[in-house]
Amino acid sequence: MDINSIRLLATFGSIAMGTIVPALAIGWIGSKAVDAIGRNPEAASRVQTMAILAIAFAEAIAIYSLVIALIIKFV
Amino acid sequence: MVQISLKAEDIFNLGSFPVTNALFMAFLVLVLLSLFAVFLRRRLKMVPGMLQNIFEFLVEGALTMMDSVLGDRKTSEKYLPVVFSIFLFVLVSNWLGLLPGVGSLIIHHGEETVPLLRSPGSDLNFTLALALIAVTVVNVLGVAAIGFKNRASVFFNFKGPIDFFIGILELISEFAKIISFSFRLFGNVFAGEVLLAIMAFLVPYLVPLPFMFLEIFVGFIQAFIFGMLTLVFVAMAVVSHGEGHEESGPHGAPAH
Numbered sequence: 001m002d003i004n005s006i007r008l009l010a011t012f013g014s015i016a017m018g019t020i021v022p023a024l025a026i027g028w029i030g031s032k033a034v035d036a037i038g039r040n041p042e043a044a045s046r047v048q049t050m051a052i053l054a055i056a057f058a059e060a061i062a063i064y065s066l067v068i069a070l071i072i073k074f075v
Numbered sequence: 076m077v078q079i080s081l082k083a084e085d086i087f088n089l090g091s092f093p094v095t096n097a098l099f100m101a102f103l104v105l106v107l108l109s110l111f112a113v114f115l116r117r118r119l120k121m122v123p124g125m126l127q128n129i130f131e132f133l134v135e136g137a138l139t140m141m142d143s144v145l146g147d148r149k150t151s152e153k154y155l156p157v158v159f160s161i162f163l164f165v166l167v168s169n170w171l172g173l174l175p176g177v178g179s180l181i182i183h184h185g186e187e188t189v190p191l192l193r194s195p196g197s198d199l200n201f202t203l204a205l206a207l208i209a210v211t212v213v214n215v216l217g218v219a220a221i222g223f224k225n226r227a228s229v230f231f232n233f234k235g236p237i238d239f240f241i242g243i244l245e246l247i248s249e250f251a252k253i254i255s256f257s258f259r260l261f262g263n264v265f266a267g268e269v270l271l272a273i274m275a276f277l278v279p280y281l282v283p284l285p286f287m288f289l290e291i292f293v294g295f296i297q298a299f300i301f302g303m304l305t306l307v308f309v310a311m312a313v314v315s316h317g318e319g320h321e322e323s324g325p326h327g328a329p330a331h
Contacts, residue, residue, distance in 0.1 A: 046143060053307070056300040060255060063262030070265065074081045 011073045018065020025058040077272045081265070083198040084189035086182060096190055097198030100177070104168045104195065134159075144303075144310050154309055157212055161205065162302030168195040169264060169294030173287065178268065196264030196297070199257065206256035209305045210249060217312030225315060252308065256301065263297045 033051035037044045083095035115126065123131060137159055141151035171177070172194025180191045195201045217226045230249075232242040267290045274283045 049140070049143070049303075052296070053300065053303060056259070056296065056304075060259040060262075063259055063266070066266050067258055067262045070081060070269070074079060 007072055011069045014065050014072065015069040018068070019062045022058050022062035025061075026055050029054045029058060077276045079269055079272060083193055083200070084184070084187075086184055086189060086191060095198065095200075096193040097195045097201055100172070100192045101168060101195035101201055103192075104164065104171055107171075108163060108167055137162075141306060144306055150313075154216070154306065157216075158302050158306045158309070161209060161305055162298050165196065165205070165260065165301050166295060166298035168201075169298060170291065172196065172264065172268070173271075173290055173294065178272065194264055194268060196260050197268050199261045202257040202261040202264075203253075205260070205301070206253045209256060209301070210253050210308075213305065213308045213312050214249075216309050220313035221315050226312065256304070260297055260301060263293055267293055 029051055033047055036047045040047075083097035085093040086096050086099060087094050115130065118124065119127060134155075138148065138151045138155060141155065141158065142148055145151050145154065177192040177194060178190045181188045182191050183189075214226065230242045230246045232238040271283060271286055271290060274286050
């Protein structure tokens with residue numbers, strides 16, 4: 001296999017495997033946030049802020065793998 | 076095929092310093108924000124007009140959000156300039172990067188054709204600089220609030236082997252924050268640009284529209300996250316280390 005094919009495979013593999021767990025994580029965070037708001041509607045805005053923050057952290061991991069994929073493809 | 080370059084392209088040289096399109100765009104954002112600030116300042120009245128009303132509402136909202144993290148209004152007002160400036164700068168540079176002309180206006184530089192304007196967040200230099208500024212500001216504000224010894228004792232804690240290890244972890248975590256900040260913003264903005272370029276290349280009519288909405292949303296969220304995380308780290312840094320464990324606000328931030 002030549003280097004370009006391996007490059008393509010690496011790009012695909014990196015982004016495919018790197019987004020599975022962050023997607024699950026974001027789903028979990030969302031579900032827990034909705035649970036918390038359902039239990040205690042008064043704390044809704046605090047829970048929401050915290051949830052958005054946590055979702056951005058989880059998404060950052062997916063972004064790291066995306067950056068690696070981009071570097072492999074374009075550099 | 077669309078030209079996609081990870082590195083921001085040079086468009087001209089100031090002496091021996093190459094100016095990239097992202098740097099040029101960041102400068103435009105800076106000029107825009109500064110002129111707007113001066114313009115608004117000149118028109119401040121006791122009975123506010125429409126523009127002043129809007130910004131009073133925004134600043135009040137920002138202060139209220141900072142209150143929930145920091146505790147009281149005085150501390151919020153003290154740290155509002157840094158946090159809100161970072162937020163505004165990232166927000167305006169993300170949103171201006173979506174305007175038509177950014178990425179499509181092309182000039183000739185030497186033999187190559189390069190875009191004249193490029194979203195500043197899509198250049199790792201910009202995001203890395205902002206991340207360094209944010210983390211430095213967090214540490215400087217921490218030292219200003221609780222003193223150098225207290226701040227240093229977070230990282231170099233010689234009370235026992237476990238505390239020492241935790242201190243080393245905290246030090247590593249400062250560097251991890253820099254990487255995390257810069258790559259989060261860079262990844263989001265650069266991937267957004269690539270996505271928009273490819274979508275516009277594949278189906279030029281109608282289909283790019285939902286992706287533009289996504290990018291507007293992502294631009295706002297990333298600016299909000301950058302500002303909010305800076306705020307949370309400042310809140311954790313200025314609390315005296317021993318008493319910090321009673322408050323629920325600053326210690327809500329999870330690991331990176």
